[in-house]
Amino acid sequence: MKHGWKMESQRKAYSKALVELGNQRSDIVVLDADLSSSTQTIKFAEAFPERFFNCGIAEANMMDTAAGLAASGKTVFVSTFAVFGTGRCYDQIRQSIAYPKLNVKIVVSHAGITVGGDGASHQITEDVALMRVLPNMTVIVPADSPETYRTIFEIVKNKNPTYVRMGRADVPSITEGLESFEIGKATVMKEGDDVTLIGTGIMVSRCLSAAEELKKQGIGARVINMSTVKPLDEKTIVKAARETGAMVTAEEHNILEGLGSAVAMVLGENANVPLKRVGIPDIFGESGDSEELMEKYGLTAENIVNAAHEVLARKK
Amino acid sequence: MDLLDPKEMDALNERARTIRQHIIKMTHAAGSGHPGGSLSAVEILTTLYFKIMKHDPKNPGWIDRDRFVLSKGHAAPALYAILAEAGYFPLEELMTLRKLGCRLQGHPSMRCTPGVEMSTGSLGHGLAVANGMALAARLDRKLHRIFVLCGDGEMNVGEIWESAMLAAHYKLDNVTMFLDRNMLQLDGPTEKIMSLEPLTDKWKAFGWQVQEIDGHSIKEIIIASQNALRCHGKPSVIICHTVKGKGVSFMEGAVRFHGKAPVDEECEKALGELEVCR
Ligand SMILES: Cc1ncc(C[n+]2csc(CCOP(=O)(O)OP(=O)(O)O)c2C)c(N)n1
Numbered sequence: 001m002k003h004g005w006k007m008e009s010q011r012k013a014y015s016k017a018l019v020e021l022g023n024q025r026s027d028i029v030v031l032d033a034d035l036s037s038s039t040q041t042i043k044f045a046e047a048f049p050e051r052f053f054n055c056g057i058a059e060a061n062m063m064d065t066a067a068g069l070a071a072s073g074k075t076v077f078v079s080t081f082a083v084f085g086t087g088r089c090y091d092q093i094r095q096s097i098a099y100p101k102l103n104v105k106i107v108v109s110h111a112g113i114t115v116g117g118d119g120a121s122h123q124i125t126e127d128v129a130l131m132r133v134l135p136n137m138t139v140i141v142p143a144d145s146p147e148t149y150r151t152i153f154e155i156v157k158n159k160n161p162t163y164v165r166m167g168r169a170d171v172p173s174i175t176e177g178l179e180s181f182e183i184g185k186a187t188v189m190k191e192g193d194d195v196t197l198i199g200t201g202i203m204v205s206r207c208l209s210a211a212e213e214l215k216k217q218g219i220g221a222r223v224i225n226m227s228t229v230k231p232l233d234e235k236t237i238v239k240a241a242r243e244t245g246a247m248v249t250a251e252e253h254n255i256l257e258g259l260g261s262a263v264a265m266v267l268g269e270n271a272n273v274p275l276k277r278v279g280i281p282d283i284f285g286e287s288g289d290s291e292e293l294m295e296k297y298g299l300t301a302e303n304i305v306n307a308a309h310e311v312l313a314r315k316k
Numbered sequence: 317m318d319l320l321d322p323k324e325m326d327a328l329n330e331r332a333r334t335i336r337q338h339i340i341k342m343t344h345a346a347g348s349g350h351p352g353g354s355l356s357a358v359e360i361l362t363t364l365y366f367k368i369m370k371h372d373p374k375n376p377g378w379i380d381r382d383r384f385v386l387s388k389g390h391a392a393p394a395l396y397a398i399l400a401e402a403g404y405f406p407l408e409e410l411m412t413l414r415k416l417g418c419r420l421q422g423h424p425s426m427r428c429t430p431g432v433e434m435s436t437g438s439l440g441h442g443l444a445v446a447n448g449m450a451l452a453a454r455l456d457r458k459l460h461r462i463f464v465l466c467g468d469g470e471m472n473v474g475e476i477w478e479s480a481m482l483a484a485h486y487k488l489d490n491v492t493m494f495l496d497r498n499m500l501q502l503d504g505p506t507e508k509i510m511s512l513e514p515l516t517d518k519w520k521a522f523g524w525q526v527q528e529i530d531g532h533s534i535k536e537i538i539i540a541s542q543n544a545l546r547c548h549g550k551p552s553v554i555i556c557h558t559v560k561g562k563g564v565s566f567m568e569g570a571v572r573f574h575g576k577a578p579v580d581e582e583c584e585k586a587l588g589e590l591e592v593c594r
């Protein structure tokens with residue numbers, strides 16, 4: 001990796017945190033749907049077999065079972081691939097988890113097009129949208145594995161329904177050594193006054209690379225890691241908009257109704273600055289190598305640089 | 317019975333061996349994919365496409381064709397190998413599996429690949445879709461049949477049992493389901509992850525005709541399919557006892573090869589084994 005960032009698996013960080021949590025707290029229960037060897041919840045299953053339930057390929061059933069456990073005082077982690085942990089069991093999440101505001105943490109892997117070869121059926125690019133519009137639901141998209149690790153400890157400090165989105169591929173560890181993570185609080189990763197780049201998930205590292213490139217061109221880019229997509233840190237967005245006067249968002253998600261849309265709404269109501277959203281066009285994905293797909297769908301650091309130039313040109 | 321002409325049987329078995337070779341080469345070239353559940357279904361698919369089903373590779377849209385739905389969509393390599401062997405597209409194209417811009421997506425897409433009747437990959441949908449096709453055939457007074465292949469792990473899915481009820485309720489005797497009973501799912505043995513037995517009793521209780529056969533015996537698949545065609549007033553399920561990874565010694569019964577492609581040496585070894593007529 002050109003930045004010398006370590007490449008690490010978010011799933012491994014998740015399972016490490018789960019096992020540590022399981023040791024600290026007996027109320028932690030974990031469910032999976034025949035993907036424990038992939039999501040890595042198998043590590044928890046091995047450590048605490050009596051508190052792990054494999055529900056088989058039955059995600060809807062798993063969500064309602066989680067609701068029952070949570071209604072009886074357990075802190076429940078539910079894991080599968082993002083595509084199966086959201087759209088497939090949306091009604092169960094809505095009726096039995098979000099509406100009654102139960103303590104269920106839906107932590108999924110394999111979100112977005114970086115799934116790669118499996119293709120469109122497995123590449124959910126609308127999960128953040130689905131979860132974001134559910135009242136009571138917190139939505140977190142950690143930038144890397146250290147942040148994933150911190151996220152897991154943070155979300156069990158409250159009893160809110162929570163969605164945590166992870167990818168398949170190893171990602172550069174850019175938050176290594178940063179202090180604890182706070183839900184609903186964006187992190188400014190890099191200061192700059194000409195333009196703001198707001199990223200979520202794996203796109204934050206690409207924002208940092210883009211900022212470096214822009215710096216070479218004499219442009220100061222502020223980089224914000226917006227790992228909590230809901231509740232959104234509006235204050236940080238508005239402040240950055242006022243101070244830099246131009247904004248780019250970047251997410252590995254459908255350009256509709258993800259981070260970019262959320263930021264656009266905040267800007268529309270609070271700070272009228274030019275905005276460009278970098279994200280997946282409103283089409284289904286396809287099979288291919290992850291990096292090739294990121295290029296084809298316009299999710300590279302170069303795409304972010306170009307977007308920055310576009311908003312800078314529109315800046316008064 | 318000429319139905320079971322020994323020469324034809326040999327040819328079908330030979331074809332199955334070729335299909336297995338394709339599966340190994342394709343998943344190896346792609347570097348990912350699902351060899352285990354593809355290999356267990358080879359005789360079922362071979363018999364369907366080269367003996368049982370009425371279809372025309374030169375005219376994939378032929379209105380009176382029998383339909384096949386691969387409900388366990390991760391077995392796409394097996395289906396693609398079959399379709400190429402049947403002539404739906406060139407054999408060379410098999411090596412494009414999962415590559416950017418290819419027609420052979422990681423999971424079947426009806427908008428990409430000639431001969432693919434339904435987009436699948438998320439488990440549990442295929443039987444309900446087959447029911448829809450069967451209802452349409454009935455509405456249009458058509459005599460074609462609908463075949464569907466499900467995995468045993470897939471039986472965990474609640475929707476399977478919803479569609480089992482619907483098919484029996486509407487007496488969809490034009491639906492035949494093959495159940496690939498290879499005893500393994502992704503995380504391990506089916507009976508350890510989510511017990512299914514007694515599976516035959518379950519299907520009977522849901523109002524289906526049930527047959528249990530050796531899913532690697534082309535002869536048994538043919539006979540069971542004929543029985544299903546003759547069954548009136550109820551849908552038919554053929555529980556096919558199979559071995560996951562069948563035909564490659566180190567893949568047989570190995571959970572590891574559910575969703576892992578063979579690396580170079582494994583590919584070579586597997587192809588070596590498949591060269592020898594067993
Ligand atoms: C709804 C859904 N959940 C999870 C998966 C991930 N997955 C792919 S294959 C598989 C196991 C399938 O087992 P089985 O049906 O027995 O297939 P086979 O063993 O024949 O390959 C799982 C869990 C999926 N494709 N769809």
